[in-house]
Amino acid sequence: MVPRRVLHPNEPVAIIERRFEPVRTPLGMAVREVHYRRELAPSALPPILTLLTCIFLHGGWMHFLGNMWFLYIFGDNV
Incomplete structure (x- = not known):
């Protein structure tokens, strides 16, 4: 299941959601940057x-x- 805002990012609902996204999180855009950063951690296992x-x-x-x-x-x- 893919969210509608991913399939149609230019729709008004998606634009409104993107504008208010920092308001929904307590720290705003900083949380988004930390949340979406992906790194592969090295493993000690074979x-x-x-x-x-x-x-x-x-x-x-x-x-x-x-x-x-x-x-x-x-x-x-x-």
């Missing part, structure tokens, strides 16, 4: 291990345990 952890632990340990519990309960039907 690349094959990071591949496995991103596949199985993409939601954290509770997500993984929830998936295992779900498979334990409903796995015989799958």
Whole structure:
């Protein structure tokens, strides 16, 4: 699902939303600059291990345990 303001950035609603975006955040534009900055952090793990952890632990340990519990309960039907 893509927000309408991304698909049609020149529509009046999107322009109004962009004008009031700093008002919605307590620190204004500074929050936006920090929030949208992306950096890749170096990892001490070997690349094959990071591949496995991103596949199985993409939601954290509770997500993984929830998936295992779900498979334990409903796995015989799958």
